[in-house]
Amino acid sequence: MTHHHIFDSLTRNAFDFLERGIEEFDKAPKYSVIHFCAAVEMLLKARLMKEHWSLIVSRPEQANLAKFMAGDFISVTLEEIRARIRDIAGEDISDDAYGSFRALANHRNKLVHFFHPEMDSDEKAKEQIVAEHCRSWFHLHRLLIRWDRYFHDFGGEIARADRAMKGHRKYLSAKFKALKTELEVARKAGNTPKACSACGFKAAVPNNLDDQIASLRCLVCDHTEIQVELECPHCGEPIVIANVGYSTCEHCEEGIEPEHLVDALTDHVAAHIGIKDGDDGWEPANCGACEGYHTVVRRGDHYFCASCFDISDHIEQCQWCNEFNTGDMEHSFWAGCSHCDGKAGWEKDD
Ligand SMILES: [Zn+2]
Ligand SMILES: [Zn+2]
Ligand SMILES: [Zn+2]
Numbered sequence: 001m002t003h004h005h006i007f008d009s010l011t012r013n014a015f016d017f018l019e020r021g022i023e024e025f026d027k028a029p030k031y032s033v034i035h036f037c038a039a040v041e042m043l044l045k046a047r048l049m050k051e052h053w054s055l056i057v058s059r060p061e062q063a064n065l066a067k068f069m070a071g072d073f074i075s076v077t078l079e080e081i082r083a084r085i086r087d088i089a090g091e092d093i094s095d096d097a098y099g100s101f102r103a104l105a106n107h108r109n110k111l112v113h114f115f116h117p118e119m120d121s122d123e124k125a126k127e128q129i130v131a132e133h134c135r136s137w138f139h140l141h142r143l144l145i146r147w148d149r150y151f152h153d154f155g156g157e158i159a160r161a162d163r164a165m166k167g168h169r170k171y172l173s174a175k176f177k178a179l180k181t182e183l184e185v186a187r188k189a190g191n192t193p194k195a196c197s198a199c200g201f202k203a204a205v206p207n208n209l210d211d212q213i214a215s216l217r218c219l220v221c222d223h224t225e226i227q228v229e230l231e232c233p234h235c236g237e238p239i240v241i242a243n244v245g246y247s248t249c250e251h252c253e254e255g256i257e258p259e260h261l262v263d264a265l266t267d268h269v270a271a272h273i274g275i276k277d278g279d280d281g282w283e284p285a286n287c288g289a290c291e292g293y294h295t296v297v298r299r300g301d302h303y304f305c306a307s308c309f310d311i312s313d314h315i316e317q318c319q320w321c322n323e324f325n326t327g328d329m330e331h332s333f334w335a336g337c338s339h340c341d342g343k344a345g346w347e348k349d350d
């Protein structure tokens with residue numbers, strides 16, 4: 001079996017578990033949690049495998065291919081997966097995404113160790129499971145889109161899982177109905193609830209940052225997100241992008257990337273005049289949180305990263321390379337910024 005085959009079989013298995021996790025929810029919620037959680041971990045491990053197979057072994061320095069193929073190894077934990085994807089693949093799994101996977105894993109651990117006899121008839125417990133599934137799928141789906149160059153052979157499986165999740169959401173409709181009064185209060189206060197990207201119910205109460213950017217909290221599934229409204233750069237239809245600058249247009253299915261959002265969110269006239277007048281606040285800036293290059297745009301008094309949706313109140317010039325960045329630039333002359341290694345790196349190269 002080649003590395004490609006191992007990746008393929010792990011990914012195929014993950015989608016099988018995911019489908020199971022969704023399908024068996026009604027009859028066996030406990031196994032649904034276990035299978036769904038396993039699927040999430042397997043897909044994250046599949047991403048790590050694209051760097052090297054030994055990275056899904058707890059101690060890669062002791063990894064042995066023959067033992068690995070025989071299934072005789074201790075697997076990485078969720079925490080290690082996140083750290084390795086960050087340190088080795090250079091890709092960040094956001095706190096929100098990790099938090100949703102962690103909640104799922106904690107719930108799984110609880111169910112595996114403590115018997116819950118009335119689980120099948122406990123409506124509150126079942127609502128919590130579906131809410132967790134919705135939040136995790138939201139984040140996982142986005143990661144799979146971002147990792148399209150690795151998972152492009154599984155487009156059919158991803159689309160099928162997304163459809164199945166849309167059906168899965170129906171278990172939350174009782175909770176949505178019970179929130180009617182609360183949602184009405186929000187609407188009367190001028191915060192008309194919007195459709196939640198995780199569970200689909202119109203229960204995400206917005207807190208507007210400006211006319212295109214809002215942060216929302218869903219009262220049904222507890223998902224929080226930042227939404228950006230723009231016109232699709234490909235087809236011109238109005239679209240909403242949530243939480244990260246990588247998505248696809250729901251109308252034309254073309255890819256949306258941070259550079260499209262930067263363009264749509266930049267006040268080009270004000271930026272042109274600002275830069276001409278020597279106002280540094282309009283210079284293209286890099287993100288200190290996700291290391292995005294020129295992904296930060298000015299929105300009134302705030303700076304918004306079109307890649308990771310981080311919001312900062314100021315940008316500063318790197319004292320070594322002169323690039324503008326969000327985040328702390330105090331030691332940048334020596335340590336550099338997200339796009340240079342500072343004087344320390346320069347001296348090392350010398
Ligand atoms: Zn929701
Ligand atoms: Zn479009
Ligand atoms: Zn960022």
Ligand SMILES: [Zn+2]
Pocket residue numbers: 318319320321322323332336337338339340341342
């Ligand atoms: Zn720099």
